[in-house]
Amino acid sequence: MSIKADVQELESIRVEIKSLNNKKQKLKEKEREVENRITEYLKINQHPGIKHQDRAIILEQKEKRANKKILERNLDAINVLRNHGIEPERAEKILTEVLEARKGEKVAKDILKIKKLNL
Numbered sequence: 001m002s003i004k005a006d007v008q009e010l011e012s013i014r015v016e017i018k019s020l021n022n023k024k025q026k027l028k029e030k031e032r033e034v035e036n037r038i039t040e041y042l043k044i045n046q047h048p049g050i051k052h053q054d055r056a057i058i059l060e061q062k063e064k065r066a067n068k069k070i071l072e073r074n075l076d077a078i079n080v081l082r083n084h085g086i087e088p089e090r091a092e093k094i095l096t097e098v099l100e101a102r103k104g105e106k107v108a109k110d111i112l113k114i115k116k117l118n119l
Contacts, residue, residue: 007114010112010114011114014114038057039059042057042059043059047059074095077095078091078092078095081094081095
């Protein structure tokens with residue numbers, strides 16, 4: 001195989017991936033809408049669940065934690081450190097060190113970029 005064929009194949013693959021990602025995003029949105037309609041039906045009719053063909057569709061409640069913004073998470077972590085007797089100046093430094101320690105080491109990686117040339 002020539003390099004030209006490889007480049008064309010790579011571009012084709014990237015276009016297909018982009019297309020599939022867009023399709024997946026639309027399907028996930030449609031999935032949420034259908035789930036909401038089924039949930040509303042069950043709540044309105046006060047059914048704990050329904051049977052459909054060979055499946056049981058049951059409405060359950062689960063606790064889920066709300067997502068915090070990064071700044072809010074960091075401030076809460078600093079407050080926890082302060083509550084355990086660490087001075088405010090050291091709490092920020094310790095938090096920074098802990099967050100950095102959780103990350104992996106930096107590794108050089110080759111990335112192939114394709115740019116359109118204006119001739």
